[in-house]
Amino acid sequence: MRHVKIIALMVAVVFIAMTTAAVAGTLQEVRQRGYLKVGVNGSVFGFSMPDKKGVWKGLDVDTAKAIAVAVFGDASKIKYIALTAVQRLPALQSKEIDVLCRNTTQTLTRETVNGLNFCHVNFYDGQGFLVPKKLGIKSAKELNGATVCVLPGTTTEMNAADFFRKNGMKWKPVVIEQSAELNKAFFAGRCDVITSDSSQLAAIRSIAPNPKDYVLLPEIISKEPLAPVVRHGDDQWYDIVNWTVMALIQAEELGITSKNVDKMLQSSDPRVKRFLGVTPGLGKDLGLDDKWAYNIIKAVGNYGEIFERNVGVNTPLGLKRGLNALWTKGGLMYAAPFR
Amino acid sequence: MNESDLLRENPAEVVKPPPTSVGVLGWVKSNLFNGYFNSFLTLITLFILYKTVPPFIRWAFIDSVWCPDCAEACKKAAGACWSVIISNIRFIIFGFYPYDEQWRPLIAMLLLFGLIYYSSKNKNWKKSLIYVWVVGLFVMGTLMKGGIFSLPSVESTKWGGLPLTLLLSVFGLTAAYPLGVILALGRRSKMPGIRWLSILYIELIRGVPLISLLFMASIIFPLFLPEGITINKILRAQVAIILFTAAYIAEVVRGGLQGIPKGQYEAAESLGLNYVLTMRLVILPQALKIVIPPTVSILISAFKDTSLVVIIALWDLMKTTQSVLSHPKWMGFSPEAYIFLAILYFLGCFSMSNYSRKLERELGQGELR
Numbered sequence: 218m219r220h221v222k223i224i225a226l227m228v229a230v231v232f233i234a235m236t237t238a239a240v241a242g243t244l245q246e247v248r249q250r251g252y253l254k255v256g257v258n259g260s261v262f263g264f265s266m267p268d269k270k271g272v273w274k275g276l277d278v279d280t281a282k283a284i285a286v287a288v289f290g291d292a293s294k295i296k297y298i299a300l301t302a303v304q305r306l307p308a309l310q311s312k313e314i315d316v317l318c319r320n321t322t323q324t325l326t327r328e329t330v331n332g333l334n335f336c337h338v339n340f341y342d343g344q345g346f347l348v349p350k351k352l353g354i355k356s357a358k359e360l361n362g363a364t365v366c367v368l369p370g371t372t373t374e375m376n377a378a379d380f381f382r383k384n385g386m387k388w389k390p391v392v393i394e395q396s397a398e399l400n401k402a403f404f405a406g407r408c409d410v411i412t413s414d415s416s417q418l419a420a421i422r423s424i425a426p427n428p429k430d431y432v433l434l435p436e437i438i439s440k441e442p443l444a445p446v447v448r449h450g451d452d453q454w455y456d457i458v459n460w461t462v463m464a465l466i467q468a469e470e471l472g473i474t475s476k477n478v479d480k481m482l483q484s485s486d487p488r489v490k491r492f493l494g495v496t497p498g499l500g501k502d503l504g505l506d507d508k509w510a511y512n513i514i515k516a517v518g519n520y521g522e523i524f525e526r527n528v529g530v531n532t533p534l535g536l537k538r539g540l541n542a543l544w545t546k547g548g549l550m551y552a553a554p555f556r
Numbered sequence: 557m558n559e560s561d562l563l564r565e566n567p568a569e570v571v572k573p574p575p576t577s578v579g580v581l582g583w584v585k586s587n588l589f590n591g592y593f594n595s596f597l598t599l600i601t602l603f604i605l606y607k608t609v610p611p612f613i614r615w616a617f618i619d620s621v622w623c624p625d626c627a628e629a630c631k632k633a634a635g636a637c638w639s640v641i642i643s644n645i646r647f648i649i650f651g652f653y654p655y656d657e658q659w660r661p662l663i664a665m666l667l668l669f670g671l672i673y674y675s676s677k678n679k680n681w682k683k684s685l686i687y688v689w690v691v692g693l694f695v696m697g698t699l700m701k702g703g704i705f706s707l708p709s710v711e712s713t714k715w716g717g718l719p720l721t722l723l724l725s726v727f728g729l730t731a732a733y734p735l736g737v738i739l740a741l742g743r744r745s746k747m748p749g750i751r752w753l754s755i756l757y758i759e760l761i762r763g764v765p766l767i768s769l770l771f772m773a774s775i776i777f778p779l780f781l782p783e784g785i786t787i788n789k790i791l792r793a794q795v796a797i798i799l800f801t802a803a804y805i806a807e808v809v810r811g812g813l814q815g816i817p818k819g820q821y822e823a824a825e826s827l828g829l830n831y832v833l834t835m836r837l838v839i840l841p842q843a844l845k846i847v848i849p850p851t852v853s854i855l856i857s858a859f860k861d862t863s864l865v866v867i868i869a870l871w872d873l874m875k876t877t878q879s880v881l882s883h884p885k886w887m888g889f890s891p892e893a894y895i896f897l898a899i900l901y902f903l904g905c906f907s908m909s910n911y912s913r914k915l916e917r918e919l920g921q922g923e924l925r
Contacts, residue, residue: 259869259871259879260878260879260882261882262882262883262884266879266882266883267647267651267652267879268647269643269644269646269647269880270646270647270655271647271650271651271652271653271654271655271714271716272655296711296713298713298789298869299869299871300869301867301868301869303771303775304774304775304868304869307775307776307778307779308775308778310779311778311779311781313778396882397881397882397887397888397890398890400887400888401888401890420884420887423884424884424885424887424888426631533884533885534884
């Protein structure tokens with residue numbers, strides 16, 4: 218009797234392994250499962266972080282919601298999985314998650330060696346410097362001999378080292394593991410300057426005893442295009458995530474917001490009609506509902522709304538659009554044509 | 557008239573000790589100021605206490621901010637900002653558990669404390685205790701997971717905060733203990749296969765830090781699973797903690813086994829007891845009693861080690877607190893939050909060590925002659 222049970226169990230395991238291996242693509246898998254598995258950071262305010270009721274908020278979270286809406290028409294069909302910097306890429310490779318929205322910088326090795334595809338950028342970040350105003354420094358080029366507060370083991374530290382070497386300047390890094398402690402050290406004057414991604418520096422400045430005493434230097438010393446990531450080898454899924462991000466941008470360019478999207482259905486502009494699925498076709502080509510873009514904008518709003526809601530000037534981060542403005546307004550946000 | 561009557565009529569004069577050696581003064585003299593060096597140490601200690609305690613009390617109580625949701629008042633106040641705890645207490649304790657359902661983990665935790673308290677009394681150590689635990693665990697599992705009795709289902713990925721810490725420690729410790737005992741017996745086994753396997757296991761696990769085991773469980777292990785199969789992250793961490801703690805317990809128990817005189821084994825053999833009965837009735841009861849202190853210190857450190865799951869992004873008590881602290885509104889108030897955590901952990905560890913002392917006293921009755 219016992220042998221029968223063991224054999225039955227083994228057959229069942231093999232069967233499950235075979236059936237799951239036979240499933241065609243990520244889209245079908247996600248649809249069968251009934252929810253989207255998204256890897257997020259969890260500790261970066263404005264990008265992905267739970268509020269005090271445990272509800273996920275942030276720009277990366279809204280991007281993930283847009284993908285869930287594109288697939289299901291429902292922003293709640295998501296499971297968020299918080300990942301550390303080391304875990305994030307293996308989690309995607311081992312199919313623990315379907316898509317990674319965790320302020321991850323697009324680089325060549327991550328695409329090639331790690332076998333990943335970065336979709337359209339949802340936030341252009343870059344490393345900068347924050348200094349107390351009383352030092353009277355106007356440019357990062359004047360930082361010769363400065364002590365610099367920096368987190369260890371990140372690209373941030375290497376970028377800073379590159380910057381100082383390139384400009385023939387000396388620097389003394391003050392390396393502290395915990396970002397809360399790092400900030401304290403900076404405010405206490407243990408270092409002259411703190412360096413990090415500029416979105417982070419804005420957050421750091423906002424918690425200063427007196428934010429007006431600190432100033433961001435104009436130099437941005439690295440490019441940090443942050444984008445959602447998917448695995449190699451599933452082009453349909455890549456298209457869906459890629460065009461979901463572009464749909465957010467396109468909607469802003471067309472002036473479609475979550476508030477006026479119903480009115481825009483009556484628009485006579487052929488671009489709007491195609492985009493919202495009034496003229497059918499685009500959604501079907503992606504393997505989605507023709508109303509996909511309408512649903513996204515209705516549920517989460519366009520890119521501008523998402524930006525202002527999570528990191529914009531009226532939030533504690535208080536970021537200006539900068540590089541993240543539309544290309545028509547001097548930024549880099551540019552969606553390919555929807556046709 | 558004999559001697560005792562004489563004494564009764566003329567009691568000898570009672571000579572009182574000098575006033576400087578009795579009462580408060582005597583205690584102070586013999587404990588704090590007996591000799592120049594100790595007097596010097598006492599003065600230094602008093603000075604340090606004078607310098608640190610009043611400012612701490614001022615910071616923690618007098619100048620502190622207690623009202624909920626007043627981050628602005630906190631920034632102006634000179635003292636502690638307990639507001640960070642009060643405003644976020646539910647997220648710190650329960651993590652992602654749905655807000656309206658948080659009474660469920662609360663009841664489950666109270667139930668767990670009740671069960672632990674009930675089992676700590678040795679008059680309750682009967683077979684029925686097992687049934688009590690089975691029922692208790694079932695009720696707790698149902699409360700946490702839901703899905704039946706019209707309770708909405710809550711996935712284990714949403715468990716966090718204190719319930720998760722307790723889950724990892726209580727199950728980690730209770731599963732690791734028997735495993736550790738088995739490994740210790742295996743290491744002393746006369747069968748070379750079992751002995752070498754036990755040695756290999758214990759030395760391999762003890763040779764790596766817990767962090768690397770957690771990393772393996774969370775990052776490397778999933779890469780070897782067949783496609784489409786994922787094992788719950790909490791379960792993976794739980795197994796890693798059990799495997800790790802068991803190896804340490806095994807070595808402690810082995811120490812106890814070696815402390816039992818050979819005569820005990822021989823006596824059991826001469827009674828005709830087989831291996832299982834020898835161990836169960838004669839050797840283990842004595843051996844495990846000897847090693848209560850080191851076992852408890854391993855359990856205590858394992859309890860504290862569960863906070864390492866932070867690095868694999870499980871939302872235990874530590875991680876929920878850190879998450880609250882990364883909100884710009886509360887970023888500066890890490891001391892308050894960590895003091896709160898320290899108090900919670902202290903309560904856990906202190907009650908464990910307290911209980912172990914009580915257990916030693918009760919079980920050690922036979923040795924008091």
